[in-house]
Amino acid sequence: xxxxxxxxxxxxxxxxxxxxxxxxxxxxxxxxxxxxxxxxxxxxxxxxxxxxxxxxxxxxxxxxxxxxxxxxxxxxxxxxxxxxxxxxxxxxxxxxxxxxxxxxxxxxxxxxxxxxxxxxxxxxxxxxxxxxxxxxxxxxxxxxxxxxxxxxxxxxxxxxxxxxxxxxxxxxxxxxxxxxxxxxxxxxxxxxxxxxxxxxxxxxxxxxxxxxxxxxxxxxxxxxxxxxxxxxxxxxxxxxxxxxxxxxxxxxxxxxxxxxxxxxxxxxxxxxxxxxxxxxxxxxxxxxxxxxxxxxxxxxxxxxxxxxxxxxxxxxxxxxxxxxxxxxxxxxxxxxxxxxxxxxxxxxxxxxxxxxxxxxxxxxxxxxxxxxxxxxxxxxxxxxxxxxxxxxxxxxxxxxxxxxxxxxxxxxxxxxxxxxxxxxxxxxxxxxxxxxxxxxxxxxxxxxxxxxxxxxxxxxxxx
Numbered sequence: 001x002x003x004x005x006x007x008x009x010x011x012x013x014x015x016x017x018x019x020x021x022x023x024x025x026x027x028x029x030x031x032x033x034x035x036x037x038x039x040x041x042x043x044x045x046x047x048x049x050x051x052x053x054x055x056x057x058x059x060x061x062x063x064x065x066x067x068x069x070x071x072x073x074x075x076x077x078x079x080x081x082x083x084x085x086x087x088x089x090x091x092x093x094x095x096x097x098x099x100x101x102x103x104x105x106x107x108x109x110x111x112x113x114x115x116x117x118x119x120x121x122x123x124x125x126x127x128x129x130x131x132x133x134x135x136x137x138x139x140x141x142x143x144x145x146x147x148x149x150x151x152x153x154x155x156x157x158x159x160x161x162x163x164x165x166x167x168x169x170x171x172x173x174x175x176x177x178x179x180x181x182x183x184x185x186x187x188x189x190x191x192x193x194x195x196x197x198x199x200x201x202x203x204x205x206x207x208x209x210x211x212x213x214x215x216x217x218x219x220x221x222x223x224x225x226x227x228x229x230x231x232x233x234x235x236x237x238x239x240x241x242x243x244x245x246x247x248x249x250x251x252x253x254x255x256x257x258x259x260x261x262x263x264x265x266x267x268x269x270x271x272x273x274x275x276x277x278x279x280x281x282x283x284x285x286x287x288x289x290x291x292x293x294x295x296x297x298x299x300x301x302x303x304x305x306x307x308x309x310x311x312x313x314x315x316x317x318x319x320x321x322x323x324x325x326x327x328x329x330x331x332x333x334x335x336x337x338x339x340x341x342x343x344x345x346x347x348x349x350x351x352x353x354x355x356x357x358x359x360x361x362x363x364x365x366x367x368x369x370x371x372x373x374x375x376x377x378x379x380x381x382x383x384x385x386x387x388x389x390x391x392x393x394x395x396x397x398x399x400x401x402x403x404x405x406x407x408x409x410x411x412x413x414x415x416x417x418x419x420x421x422x423x424x425x426x427x428x429x430x431x432x433x434x435x436x437x438x439x440x441x442x443x444x445x446x447x448x449x450x451x452x453x454x455x456x457x458x459x460x461x462x463x
Contacts, residue, residue: 001031004389004427005047007040009058010396013409015368015382019361021409025058029389032195032427037383055397056421057408059364060383061121061149061390062334063371066234066272066293068325069111069125069139070096070104073452075330085240085302086208089166092327097131097171098458101138103451108142110448113436114332115323118417121149121390121425122371122380124293124322126234126272128155128205129171136185140198147430147438149196149390151375152189153203153234154182156218158210164250166208175214178204179221192230194379195388197426199230206236207258208246219263232376233264237271240304244276256281265290270374272322275299275307282308282315291318291374294366296340297331298324306348309341310357313366320374321367335420338367339413360413389427394420 005028012025014037026043028036036043071092080091108125115123127139136154143150159165160172182202190200202222204210215235222231238244238255247255256277259265265284270291277285277292285292294309312319321341323332331337345358372381379388395401396408400418404411423431430437 002049002427003047004029004049004051004424005044006051006053006058006391006393007043009053009056009393011408012037012058012383013060013364014384015060015365016384019365027058027383027391029391029424029427032389034383034385034387034389036385051393051422053393056393056395057412058383058391058393059119059412060368060381061392061423061425062119062338062367063320063375063381064115064120064123064322064334065270065291065320065371065374066295066322066324067111067123067125067332068127068327069108070099070127070129071325071327072107072110072332072448073099073103073455074327077327083302084242085304086166086242088302088328093167093171095455095459096129097168098455099129099134100132101134103455104134104138105142106444106448106451108139109146109439109444111326111332112143112146112148113439113441113444115334116146116148116423116431116436117419117434118333118335119392119394119420119423120334121392121423121430122151122375123148124151124153124201124234124375126153126155126203126205128157128203128209130173131171136200140189143198145438146436147425147428149380149388149425151199151201151232152185153201154185155203155205156182156210156214157205158214159208172209175211175217178214179217182218183221186225186231190229190231192228195426199232201232201234203234206243207251207255208243212251212262215262215264222268227268230376231268233269235264235271237274238276238281239273240275240302254278254281256284259290260284267291268376270318270320272324273299273304273307274312275305277308277312279311282312282317285312285317286315289318291320293320293322293374294341295322295324295329296344297337298328300340300344301328301330306344308348310345310349310353313362318370318373319366320371321363334367335412335417338363341366342413360410363413364409389424391422391424392420393422
């Protein structure tokens with residue numbers, strides 16, 4: 001089996017049980033797993049490939065737990081730049097109704113390329129709109145080609161405007177068809193094994209776009225495969241005040257109570273946003289091990305509010321970092337997202353806790369181990385023997401890091417890191433010397449921009 005040695009790192013940040021930070025560190029990989037971590041002089045001195053990481057920091061690959069990758073095609077759309085969530089969605093649904101399979105595949109690769117270049121090695125994606133022959137396979141095939149570890153969330157919308165939902169009827173699906181296709185995808189693509197590169201997630205979109213029955217039946221479907229299959233559940237929850245008002249009006253309860261009634265609490269469930277999760281909801285999530293995908297930039301962009309992440313962490317809620325869709329964040333830079341998460345908690349707690357409300361080390365833990373926990377994985381998120389070889393290196397000799405020599409780990413969060421140096425996923429280089437290895441990025445960008453223009457033209461012609 002091929003071997004890889006990364007040596008001479010300024011520091012290896014392990015995120016292992018002892019949270020070791022190893023100066024002059026090294027990592028030895030055999031095939032797709034880490035075999036040894038320590039100082040450079042402690043590890044083997046030869047391997048099939050040797051990377052000299054002098055003046056680099058080595059970290060576990062970051063984990064992104066919520067995205068809508070097709071939205072890279074609709075970044076910064078003028079008519080929704082200043083809208084809150086519901087108005088933003090209503091302005092974009094008619095555009096997304098013109099998506100094609102090619103658009104979904106190409107936009108998936110565009111989002112993944114940006115994620116990989118910002119230190120992310122594992123990502124979930126929530127695809128909940130399926131017009132014009134679009135299938136989840138369009139995303140899955142894109143991920144396989146680029147080489148990212150992928151949790152493909154089979155999203156869905158079934159309650160259109162005629163039934164009191166938010167999306168137009170033209171973009172919703174029949175519930176029986178949703179469940180049938182979701183089962184097909186799990187049976188075809190889901191890999192529950194250790195080091196799996198591909199898993200499928202059951203993911204009705206939100207309380208304002210699916211019925212109570214679909215939420216309940218989706219949970220039953222996921223769990224019918226048994227705990228050993230690790231089929232997770234994912235949805236949006238408690239994102240802003242309008243979201244709370246909708247749930248109270250339609251279902252007579254809070255979002256957390258709604259989730260509990262339908263079997264949507266547990267270690268196999270994680271919810272995006274939870275900006276408006278109240279104290280009772282936080283306690284429910286902590287008690288049941290229900291996870292949260294924190295999306296700070298999207299929450300700021302749509303003026304949704306500041307999620308109570310400090311309170312969640314203190315209560316024991318599993319918390320992760322996510323970039324959310326590229327039409328509400330307009331970026332897929334996960335290191336930058338983690339930085340925002342740290343700074344936003346400091347703003348939220350002001351003079352009470354001040355800057356200590358979130359530290360650089362804690363937010364890196366959330367972006368690595370936190371993401372692994374939320375995705376129900378025990379094989380990623382740390383550099384330790386037996387863990388997946390998902391490894392990222394960042395050069396300290398770039399303009400955004402100049403002068404940040406005393407604490408390289410903190411510099412990752414306090415400074416600007418435009419691009420990482422190397423990224424290894426499952427023992428394979430996907431970024432080498434700052435360049436994607438599995439595709440030609442300029443060609444991808446040109447193709448993506450052409451398809452984005454076609455999507456905009458199609459939306460304009462159907463108005």
